[in-house]
Amino acid sequence: MKKHNFFAGPAILPEEVKKQASEAALDYQGIGLSLMEISHRGKEFVAILEKTEQTVRELLGLSDDYAVLFLTGGASTQFFMTAMNLASDNDTIGFVDTGSWSKKAIKEARNFCQVDVLASSADSNYNYIPKNYSVPDKLKYLHLTSNNTIFGTQTKIWPDSSCPIVCDMSSDIFSRPLPVEKFGLIYAGAQKNVGPAGVTLVIVKKDLVNKSGRNLPTMLNYQTHIDKDSSFNTPPVFPIYVSMLTMQWVLKNGGLQAMKSRNDAKAEVLYNEIDRNGLFKGTTAPEDRSPMNATFVLENPELEEAFLEICTEAGIVGLKGHRSVGGFRASMYNAIELESVQLLVDVMKSFEQKNG
Amino acid sequence: MKKHNFFAGPAILPEEVKKQASEAALDYQGIGLSLMEISHRGKEFVAILEKTEQTVRELLGLSDDYAVLFLTGGASTQFFMTAMNLASDNDTIGFVDTGSWSKKAIKEARNFCQVDVLASSADSNYNYIPKNYSVPDKLKYLHLTSNNTIFGTQTKIWPDSSCPIVCDMSSDIFSRPLPVEKFGLIYAGAQKNVGPAGVTLVIVKKDLVNKSGRNLPTMLNYQTHIDKDSSFNTPPVFPIYVSMLTMQWVLKNGGLQAMKSRNDAKAEVLYNEIDRNGLFKGTTAPEDRSPMNATFVLENPELEEAFLEICTEAGIVGLKGHRSVGGFRASMYNAIELESVQLLVDVMKSFEQKNG
Numbered sequence: 045m046k047k048h049n050f051f052a053g054p055a056i057l058p059e060e061v062k063k064q065a066s067e068a069a070l071d072y073q074g075i076g077l078s079l080m081e082i083s084h085r086g087k088e089f090v091a092i093l094e095k096t097e098q099t100v101r102e103l104l105g106l107s108d109d110y111a112v113l114f115l116t117g118g119a120s121t122q123f124f125m126t127a128m129n130l131a132s133d134n135d136t137i138g139f140v141d142t143g144s145w146s147k148k149a150i151k152e153a154r155n156f157c158q159v160d161v162l163a164s165s166a167d168s169n170y171n172y173i174p175k176n177y178s179v180p181d182k183l184k185y186l187h188l189t190s191n192n193t194i195f196g197t198q199t200k201i202w203p204d205s206s207c208p209i210v211c212d213m214s215s216d217i218f219s220r221p222l223p224v225e226k227f228g229l230i231y232a233g234a235q236k237n238v239g240p241a242g243v244t245l246v247i248v249k250k251d252l253v254n255k256s257g258r259n260l261p262t263m264l265n266y267q268t269h270i271d272k273d274s275s276f277n278t279p280p281v282f283p284i285y286v287s288m289l290t291m292q293w294v295l296k297n298g299g300l301q302a303m304k305s306r307n308d309a310k311a312e313v314l315y316n317e318i319d320r321n322g323l324f325k326g327t328t329a330p331e332d333r334s335p336m337n338a339t340f341v342l343e344n345p346e347l348e349e350a351f352l353e354i355c356t357e358a359g360i361v362g363l364k365g366h367r368s369v370g371g372f373r374a375s376m377y378n379a380i381e382l383e384s385v386q387l388l389v390d391v392m393k394s395f396e397q398k399n400g
Numbered sequence: 401m402k403k404h405n406f407f408a409g410p411a412i413l414p415e416e417v418k419k420q421a422s423e424a425a426l427d428y429q430g431i432g433l434s435l436m437e438i439s440h441r442g443k444e445f446v447a448i449l450e451k452t453e454q455t456v457r458e459l460l461g462l463s464d465d466y467a468v469l470f471l472t473g474g475a476s477t478q479f480f481m482t483a484m485n486l487a488s489d490n491d492t493i494g495f496v497d498t499g500s501w502s503k504k505a506i507k508e509a510r511n512f513c514q515v516d517v518l519a520s521s522a523d524s525n526y527n528y529i530p531k532n533y534s535v536p537d538k539l540k541y542l543h544l545t546s547n548n549t550i551f552g553t554q555t556k557i558w559p560d561s562s563c564p565i566v567c568d569m570s571s572d573i574f575s576r577p578l579p580v581e582k583f584g585l586i587y588a589g590a591q592k593n594v595g596p597a598g599v600t601l602v603i604v605k606k607d608l609v610n611k612s613g614r615n616l617p618t619m620l621n622y623q624t625h626i627d628k629d630s631s632f633n634t635p636p637v638f639p640i641y642v643s644m645l646t647m648q649w650v651l652k653n654g655g656l657q658a659m660k661s662r663n664d665a666k667a668e669v670l671y672n673e674i675d676r677n678g679l680f681k682g683t684t685a686p687e688d689r690s691p692m693n694a695t696f697v698l699e700n701p702e703l704e705e706a707f708l709e710i711c712t713e714a715g716i717v718g719l720k721g722h723r724s725v726g727g728f729r730a731s732m733y734n735a736i737e738l739e740s741v742q743l744l745v746d747v748m749k750s751f752e753q754k755n756g
Contacts, residue, residue, distance in 0.1 A: 047432035051439050054637055062434045066426040070418050076403035076715075078418045080596035080642065083407050083718065116472035116598070117619055120633040124617035152617055235634055240436035242472070242598045242636030261480035261508055263473055277476040278591055280598030281410055282638060286436065359432075362439065 048384035051362030052193050052337060052375040053215065054235040061289040061379075068285060079285055084278050089285075093274065096288040103291060103300055104224050106247065113246040113266065114274040114284050119145065119214045122231040122244065123152035126187070126210050129266050130229065131157040132256050135184035138162045138207075140177070142199070143170040143192040144368065145212055150187075156256075157184070169369070170195040172329035179205045185228055185252075191216035193236075194366045196339030196373065197332040202226055208252065216336045217245070218294050219378055220304040228252050236336070237294075237378050239287025242280045294378060303378050310376045310385045311335035317389040321396050323347070327369055341371030344399075348372075351395055358391050360384075404740035407718030408549050408693060408731040409571065410591040417645040417735075424641060435641055440634050445641075449630065452644040459647060459656055460580050462603065469602040469622065470630040470640050475501065475570045478587040478600065479508035482543070482566050485622050486585065487513040488612050491540035494518045494563075496533065498555070499526040499548040500724065501568055506543075512612075513540070525725070526551040528685035535561045541584055541608075547572035549592075550722045552695030552729065553688040558582055564608065572692050573601070574650050575734055576660040584608050592692070593650075593734050595643025598636045650734060659734050666732045666741045667691035673745040677752050679703070683725055697727030704728075707751055714747050716740075 049056040057065075072079040072088060082088055097112045106112065115121070126149075131137055135157045139150050141164035153159050160183065163174030170192060179186055185208045191198045193215040202209065208228025217232040224230075229248045235241040246266070253266045262268050268276050294303060315333055318326045318340045327339045342348055348371065355363050365371040376385060405412040413421075428435040428444060438444060453468045462468065471477070482505075487493055491513045495506050497520035509515050516539065519530030526548060535542055541564045547554045549571040558565065564584025573588040580586075585604045591597040602622070609622045618624050624632050650659060671689055674682045674696045683695045698704055704727065711719050721727040732741060 045432065049433060049437055051437065051442075054437055054440060054634065057434060057437045062426050062436070065434075065436070066422045069425050070422040076401065077405060077717070078413060078421075080418070080421070081405055081407065081410055081413045084410060084597065086407075116474075116636070118472075118633045121617075121619045124619070128617075148618075155615060155617060233634060235637075240638055241440065241634045242639055259511060261477075261484075261511060262504075263477045263480070277474045278410065278589060278597045280472070280636060280639065281591075282596055282642075283598055283636065286638075361433070 045359045048358070048360045048387055049362055049380065050360060050374045050376070050384070050388070052366070052373055054241045055375055055377050056379045057240065057286070057290060058293045058379045061286060061293055064289050065286045069282070080282050084275060084281055089281055092285050092288055093279070096284055096291070099288060099291040099295060100245065100247065103218060103295060104222060104247070106224060109249055109251070111248050111250050111266075111270045113248065113269045114279055115244045115246055115269060116242065116280055118233040118244055119212050119231060120148065122212065122246065123149040124155065125264055125266070126229060126231070127153035127156040128258065128260060128264060129256055130210065130252055131184045133157060136160050136182070138179060138183040138186040140164070140174055140186070140188050141166060142173055142189050142197060143195045145192065145214070146189045149189070149212060153187070170197065171327055173197050173199050173332040175201070177203070179203055179207070181206055183207045185210045188212070191334050191336050193337050193375070194368050196328045196334050196337045196369070198334035198336065200332070208249065216334070218291065218300060218303060219307050219336060221300045234283060234287050239290045240283050242283030243287055307335040307376065307378065310380065310382050311338065313382065313385050313389055314338050314374060314376070317392050321392050322400055323396050324392065327371065336375060336377060338374045338376065339365060339369050339371065341365070345370070347399055350399075354391055354395060355388070358387060360388055360391065401715045404714070404716045404743055405718055405736065406716060406730045406732070406740075406744070408722070408729055410597045411731055411733050412735045413596065413642070413646060414649045414735045417642060417649055420645050421642045425638070436638050440631060440637055445637055448641050448644055449635070452640055452647070455644060455647040455651060456601065456603065459574060459651060460578060460603070462580060465605055465607070467604050467606050467622075467626045469604065469625045470635055471600045471602055471625060472598065472636055474589040474600055475568050475587060476504065478568065478602065479505040480511065481620055481622070482585060482587070483509035483512040484614065484616060484620060485612055486566070486608055487540045489513060492516050492538070494535060494539040494542040496520070496530055496542070496544050497522060498529055498545050498553060499551045501548065501570070502545045505545070505568060509543070526553065527683055529553050529555050529688040531557070533559070535559055535563070537562055539563045541566045543567070547690050547692050549693050549731070550724050552684045552690050552693045552725070554690035554692065556688070564605065572690070574647065574656060574659060575663050575692060577656045590639060590643050595646045596639050598639030599643055662738075663691040663732065663734065666736065666738050667694065669738065669741050669745055670694050670730060670732070673748050677748050678756055679752050680748065683727065692731060692733060694730045694732065695721060695725050695727065697721070701726070703755055706755070710747055710751060711744070714743060716744055716747065
């Protein structure tokens with residue numbers, strides 16, 4: 045039975061990517077060796093790393109002012125690396141607190157600089173994106189979380205800011221076009237729209253780096269990885285390769301504008317049903333709804349198990365909501381097809397007929 | 401043509417591991433989803449992570465006093481994480497300087513504590529392992545590099561030490577039995593005997609952790625990963641799985657004592673030929689020769705290209721030496737077969753006949 049993959053992350057990969065990854069794990073392009081057992085300094089992987097970087101540059105239209113790095117440690121490591129590298133003890137970073145990941149980023153930054161939380165939606169369990177806050181002058185940078193996987197909200201209008209924006213885009217990078225010039229640094233754990241778990245994408249404006257005055261461990265200094273093209277030490281070879289394949293798939297399917305159309309179409313189908321179906325309700329402010337992660341609950345929570353059961357019978361997986369919100373979360377990253385979302389909607393309709 | 405893989409790292413994986421990894425990349429155990437696209441909190445990966453830890457414990461005979469962690473960032477990250485976590489500013493760490501990796505570990509530790517380099521073989525391009533040094537009392541710990549991939553030396557006799565030993569075993573872990581109780585912490589980048597690049601194994605005695613008095617970033621504190629069973633954030637799912645397969649292969653093939661016999665047999669065949677063949681010479685002190693990485697040069701360096709060429713014709717790959725030593729390096733990790741080493745020896749003999 046075909047599985048319809050709504051996991052929040054690690055998340056769905058395109059079919060052709062899985063096939064190519066599977067081949068490379070056994071024998072990379074007929075060289076008689078797995079991609080996992082050859083030198084990262086050999087011509088095969090060096091070419092992969094270059095192409096991965098070029099694909100990121102092409103998708104986002106990045107200028108040479110930006111470095112593209114492939115690191116490890118996830119967004120959780122970027123929570124402190126950003127502050128550690130870009131700010132001094134006396135600098136102030138502004139934060140907009142939009143959920144669990146923002147909170148963690150704020151906590152880690154406090155070890156390295158002053159923190160000013162400009163706005164927060166904690167008062168209503170993060171079910172909206174704060175707006176109409178002003179960004180003070182003299183912030184070193186403004187930190188945002190573009191998409192909140194747990195709470196199902198997305199920042200759709202970027203704030204006016206005289207300072208660079210540093211943004212955790214782990215769950216929506218490459219899902220829509222971006223005004224890149226607004227950003228000083230973008231980071232993303234790969235395991236949603238970039239590729240599999242095990243690599244972290246960092247895009248950083250080179251002139252922001254190396255100004256904290258700190259004596260950093262070599263591996264925690266962005267400059268190390270800029271100077272060594274992400275190969276100061278052995279990079280995560282296979283996750284980078286699968287990320288390259290995934291980003292190439294985005295490019296071949298029309299790039300970021302095409303992904304936005306595709307993702308908006310899927311989101312419209314699901315959110316329309318959430319609003320129409322009397323059994324369900326969405327948990328977030330309609331204007332801030334994320335096309336990546338739709339969070340919704342049943343008016344009668346006692347039916348939850350029954351609904352998950354008929355989803356499972358239909359081949360729908362990964363729908364159980366995060367404990368912070370409850371109910372359901374349908375994650376609809378780039379690679380999921382409209383057909384899968386339509387199937388979920390059909391199951392919701394038939395559940396309504398039985399239980400409405 | 402069959403390839404004979406002598407790469408120094410990332411390095412050879414067992415055939416059956418590559419097959420299983422290839423299948424899992426497409427469809428993990430028939431669930432209709434790739435292992436790379438399912439939640440790291442789901443039952444499939446939780447079972448893998450548990451089995452990976454159990455395999456490490458079984459191979460090394462670890463007691464519950466030790467935690468087994470799967471992190472990222474490679475040995476290069478452990479160079480500072482060890483000092484940062486286990487020592488305070490005023491503590492002194494002892495080091496034995498046996499090559500490039502030791503030097504880097506010493507450099508990174510200096511940011512966090514006092515360093516006492518007890519012995520070094522830098523004076524002769526690291527072609528031997530220092531011995532007969534004494535380990536002062538009151539060291540916080542003694543740091544060793546068990547096997548020096550670049551220089552082809554291995555620590556065969558563990559020093560007497562009243563303090564715990566912290567050891568970088570990136571290139572020889574699981575290649576021989578270990579007196580585990582001597583070690584307070586063992587770390588290893590996976591990409592030699594553990595699995596593919598992208599995961600770092602850390603084995604740490606739990607009572608050594610959380611005593612530095614430092615306020616560490618959450619991700620850099622071993623206690624975080626102990627408390628959260630290596631799943632504080634999304635772990636590198638696929639590299640961990642392939643590591644589990646590789647370590648299971650070690651277990652099924654007799655464990656560490658059997659690996660030692662296998663590796664000693666291969667090393668004997670190659671080193672005997674290096675010593676017998678008039679064209680070649682070994683670069684390291686015979687008593688410190690590594691069974692993992694045999695470094696050797698031609699008496700007449702002008703023949704280097706010609707030798708590499710006939711190796712390539714025979715399907716032998718990864719033999720070019722590191723620039724710090726020159727000549728050749730044959731890396732013979734657990735998974736390489738005696739047959740491949742015998743072929744290399746045959747090629748050396750036939751090269752002697754043509755050029756002797």
